[in-house]
Amino acid sequence: MSHCTMVTGAGGFLGSHVAEHLSSSGHDIVALGRFSGVAPLGLSSGAAKLVGMTLPDRRFVDAVRTYRPTLLVHCAGTASVPDSVAEPYVDFQRTVDVCAFVIETLRTQAPGCHFVYLSSAAVYGNPEIQPITEDTPTKPVSPYGYHKMLCELLTREASELQGMLTSVIRIFSAYGSGQQKQVVFDLFRRFSAVGESKVNILGTGDETRDFIHAVDVARCVEIISQKRAAGIFNVASGESTSIRRLAELLKQALHSPKELVFSGQRRVGDPVQWRADISKLAQLGYAPSISLQEGLHRFVSSELQTGKCKK
Numbered sequence: 001m002s003h004c005t006m007v008t009g010a011g012g013f014l015g016s017h018v019a020e021h022l023s024s025s026g027h028d029i030v031a032l033g034r035f036s037g038v039a040p041l042g043l044s045s046g047a048a049k050l051v052g053m054t055l056p057d058r059r060f061v062d063a064v065r066t067y068r069p070t071l072l073v074h075c076a077g078t079a080s081v082p083d084s085v086a087e088p089y090v091d092f093q094r095t096v097d098v099c100a101f102v103i104e105t106l107r108t109q110a111p112g113c114h115f116v117y118l119s120s121a122a123v124y125g126n127p128e129i130q131p132i133t134e135d136t137p138t139k140p141v142s143p144y145g146y147h148k149m150l151c152e153l154l155t156r157e158a159s160e161l162q163g164m165l166t167s168v169i170r171i172f173s174a175y176g177s178g179q180q181k182q183v184v185f186d187l188f189r190r191f192s193a194v195g196e197s198k199v200n201i202l203g204t205g206d207e208t209r210d211f212i213h214a215v216d217v218a219r220c221v222e223i224i225s226q227k228r229a230a231g232i233f234n235v236a237s238g239e240s241t242s243i244r245r246l247a248e249l250l251k252q253a254l255h256s257p258k259e260l261v262f263s264g265q266r267r268v269g270d271p272v273q274w275r276a277d278i279s280k281l282a283q284l285g286y287a288p289s290i291s292l293q294e295g296l297h298r299f300v301s302s303e304l305q306t307g308k309c310k311k
Contacts, residue, residue, distance in 0.1 A: 003027075003028060003070050003071075004028050004029075004030055004067040004068065004069045004070065004071075005022055005027040005028060005029055005030070005069060005070070005071040005072070005073070005225075006029075006030045006031075006032065006063070006064070006067065006069040006071070006072040006073070007019040007022070007029060007030070007031050007032065007033075007072075007073045007075060008032050008033065008055060008060075008072070008073070008074050008075055008076040008102060009032075009033050009074070009075035009076030009077065010029075010031035010032055010033040010035075010050075010075065011031075011033030011034040011035045011052075012033060012034075012075060012076070012079070013079070013174075013176070013178050013179050013180065013181075013214065014075050014118060014171070014174060014214055014217055014218075015031075015033055015073075015075030015076065016178055017176060017178070017214040017215060017217065017218045018073050018075055018118075018217070018218045018221050019031045020218070021215065021218035021219065021221075021222060022073075022218070022221070022222060022225075025222055027071075029049070030049045030051060030063065030067050030069065031049065031050050031051065032051045032052075032053055032055075032060065032063065032076075033052070033053070033075075033076065034052065034053075034054055035050060035052050049067075051063055055076050055098045055101060055102065056097065056098055056101040060101075060102070060105060061105050061108075061109060064105050064106065064109040064110050065109045065110075068109075068110050068113075069110055069113050070110075070112065070113055070114065071113065071114045071116070071225050072102070072106060072110075072113050072114070072115055072116070073116045073118070073221055073225075074099065074102055074115065074116065074117050074118060075118050076098055076102075077094060077095045077098060077099070077118075077151075078091050078094050078095050078144065078147075079181055079182075080144070080181055081122065081142045081144045081145075081267075081269040081270065082267065082269070083144075084142055084143035084144035084147065084269070085142060085143060085144075085268055085269050088143035091143050091144060091147055092143070092147055092150075095144075095147040095148065095150075095151060096147050096150045096151055096154070099117070099150075099151040099154055099155075100154055102115075103115065103154055103155070103158045103164075106158075106164065107158065107162055107164070111162070111163075111164065112165075113164070113165075114165045114166075114167070114225060114228060115155065115158065115164055115165065115166045115167070116166075116167045116168075116169065116221060116224060116225060117151060117152070117155045117166065117167070117168050117169070118169055118171060119148045119149075119151065119152055119168050119169060119170045119171065119232075120144070120145065120148045120170060120171055121170050121171065121172040121173075121210070121234070121236070121271075121274060121276065122140060122141075122142060122144055122145035122148055122271070123138045123140055123145050123148050123149045123152065123170060124136055124137075124138060124139065124140075124145075124170075124271070124274075125138070125139040125140050125141040125145060125271060126139070126141060126271050126272050126273070127139075127273075130240070130273060130274075130275045131238070131275045131276055131277040132234065132274065132275065132276050132277060133234070133277040133280075134170070134231075134232045134233065134234055134277075134280055138152075141269055141270075141271065142268075142269030142270075143269075144269065145269075152168050152232070155168055159230065165228060165230055166230060167224050167225075167229060167230055167231065167232075167233065168231070168232045168233070169217075169220060169221065169224065169232075169233050169234075169235045170232060170233065170234050170235060171212065171217055171235045171236070172209065172210040172211070172212055172234070172235065172236035172237075172274060172276050173209040173210060173211045173212065173236075173274070174211075174212055174213075174214055174217050175211060175212075175213065175214065175295065175296075175299060176213050176214030176215060176295065176298070176299060177214070177298065177299060177302035177303075178214075178302075179214070179299070183209065183243065183246065184211075184246070184250070184296070184299060187199065187201070187246065187247055187250050188250060188254075188299070188300065188303060191250060191251065191254050191256045191258060192254070192303075196258065197257075197258060197259065198258055198259045198260075198261045199247065199251075199256075199258045199259070199260055199261065200261050200263065201243065201247060201260060201261065201262050201263065202262075202263050202265060202266060202267050202270075203243060203262060203263065203264070203265070203266045203267075203270075204262055204264055205242060205243050205244030205247070205260070205262045206242055206243075206244065207242065207243045207266070207270070207271075207272055207273065208240045208241060208242050208243070208272075208273045208274055208275065209240075209241060209243065209246070209274050210236040210237055210238065210239060210240060210241070210274050210275050210276045211236075211237060211239075211241055211246070211292050211295070212235060212236050212237050212288065213288075213289075213290040213295040213298075215289070215290055216235075216237075216288050216289055216290055217235055219286065219289065220233070220235045220281060220286055223281075223284050223285060223286050224284065227284050227285075229284055231280075233280055233281045233284075234276040234277060234278050234280065234281060235276075235278070235281065236275075236276035236278055237276075237278070237288045237292070238275070238276055238277065238278040238288070239275070239292070240273070240274070240275035241292060244260070244262070246292075246296075247260050248260070249292065249293055249296050250296055250300070253296050253297050253300045254300060
């Protein structure tokens with residue numbers, strides 16, 4: 001397969017969006033991940049090779065040797081700050097060990113491959129100055145953030161010592177169809193709970209996030225791969241939204257009468273204020289295509305159609 005693109009974690013939330021988008025853009029996709037019997041929607045047409053596995057797996061080495069990818073987008077890894085706080089070593093194994101394994105496999109089997117790593121804004125922690133640029137010091141406040149930072153160091157090592165073309169994308173608060181964690185999904189589930197008249201939310205409601213739809217995350221990956229742009233890039237909308245505003249938008253989208261109740265107490269490991277500077281990404285030609293309000297309506301429609309949650 002010439003000019004093959006591999007996507008790890010393609011059975012997960014962001015990985016499936018990346019694989020589907022790149023496939024629809026003409027990439028020959030080899031999608032690796034845990035698939036629960038059903039291929040991601042955009043890959044079910046046979047346009048991609050699906051390989052079921054949980055990394056690290058020796059079959060991954062065989063797959064890289066066979067397909068010789070020219071682009072690998074590494075989406076595999078954990079996606080829960082609370083889980084990382086509860087079990088930091090497990091999070092380390094599933095994130096740092098897996099990343100090292102993938103990079104080492106590319107080094108030995110496909111050294112010319114462009115490696116794109118999906119990192120997280122969690123590496124920044126709680127920056128004192130907003131908006132957050134790529135030069136903002138990394139000061140994680142959770143094991144999840146530290147482990148993402150360690151993976152970034154591994155990626156930098158591959159670039160500086162092995163000469164590998166690498167790109168790191170620091171994703172802020174991603175959301176979209178297929179999501180089963182994080183604040184948007186969690187709030188939707190609480191609004192959808194039968195028999196509850198209130199939606200209880202951690203924090204004061206004044207905490208902010210910079211939300212980006214999963215489709216736009218996938219577009220960023222495509223742009224960076226097309227430009228073969230090395231380095232670190234913030235991936236976000238560039239706009240700050242309070243958790244209170246997010247909850248109100250979801251309430252409107254669901255036509256819910258439920259009252260919002262904020263606890264005033266924040267969860268360990270959660271940042272307080274986030275707004276990204278995306279000018280570096282904009283220089284490559286990127287601009288967000290889906291507003292938060294539109295994205296939330298899409299998310300609500302998708303979830304109600306699948307019947308996972310009932311109003």
